[in-house]
Amino acid sequence: MAMHTLIKEKGISGINVHDxxxxxxxxxxxxSQEIDNATNELGIPIPEMIFGNNFLSIEHKSGFKLEFKALPALAMVDQSSKSSDLIKVSYAREWFEKRSMANQEHITDVVKPYDWTYSTKYNGTNLSTDKSLVFSPTTSESIDIEQLKKPDPILFYDENILFEDELADNGTAVLTTKVRVMPSCFFILLRFFLRVDDVLFRIYDTRIYHRFGTNTVIRECSTRESSYRETRSRIPRSKGGDLSLLLDSNWVSSQLPEKESQVEVLTLSQA
Incomplete structure (x- = not known):
């Protein structure tokens, strides 16, 4: 078993292990004051539930530090005048049907001066003291999935919500972190999960993996997306029309086709 020390303070939990x-x-x-400040800083209305002071961070003795927080993630939300075009163009029929049923205005009025789905490809904030510690694209490294499947004891595990919004009762947009530390490695999942009812599902995943004893940190970023109708059609008949699976981001992720993926590697100054 790896030598480790658990950390438990007010609002903070964590672990010291292998440097x-x-x-x-x-x-x-x-x-309310923090919300006003965040709104002014970002220039967009912020999600209904924003845990702006929550964070997940990993830090190595070499000076490498990566942090995950809500406001830097929201700073990457598209604020261009065409920010809603992807949904409007790719899923126009679904949008029109949904809005017609609700006796709302025509789809051409969907466009807003920011991406109201809060879609963000944020993959962490690099706070390393050594500016040479950056991620670079790689084709020779990958996350060791087989290692993660092994029944290793979990030294530390936690989940954290960074923000969540119900999109005016049209679905949900949520950004969460999960971290798992084992004696052999650690694994982090940062997930943006979007469900626009009767329209689409979208997932942006960032996975961080490090095997203790090596000098590399691997980051894998992926995009998955499909229409609501197609995803719903994948619910097993044995479920008898139970739509609860559509609320499960893990199940939805397993059903969505991967649109793009990139693997990056960062080499630590010291192993």
Missing amino acids: WTVLSHKTSILN
């Missing part, structure tokens, strides 16, 4: 410190901080949603 690494992993921290997860959870607290309440932003207060």
Whole structure:
């Protein structure tokens, strides 16, 4: 068993293991003043539930540090005048049918001055003291899935919500982190999950993997997307029309086709 020390402070849990410190901080949603500040800083209305002070961070003795927080993620939300075009063009029929049933305005009025789905391809904030510690694309490295499948004891596990919005009762957009530390490695999943009812599903995943004793950190970013109708059609008949699977991001992810994927590697100054 790896030598490790668990961390437990007010709102913070984590672990020190193999020259690494992993921290997860959870607290309440932003207060009204913090919301005003965040809205002014970002220039867009922020999600209904924003845990702007929550974070997940990993730090190595070499000076490498990667952090995951809500506001940097929201700063990457498209604010161009064409930010809603992808949904409007690719899923126009679904949007028209949904809005017609609700006796709302025509689809051409869907466009807003920001991407109201809060879709973000944020993959972490690099806070390394050594500026040479950056991720670079690779074709020779990959996450060791077989290692992660092994029944290793879990030294530390945590889940954290960074933001969530019900999209005016049209679905949900949520950004979460999960971290799992084993004696042999650690694994992080940052997931943006989008469901627009009767329209589409979209998932942006960032996976971070490090095997202790090596000097590399691997980051894999992927995009999955499909129409709501197609995804719903994949519910097994044995479920008898039970739509609860559509609320399960893990099940939805397993059904969505991968649109794009990139693997990056960062080499630590010291193993």
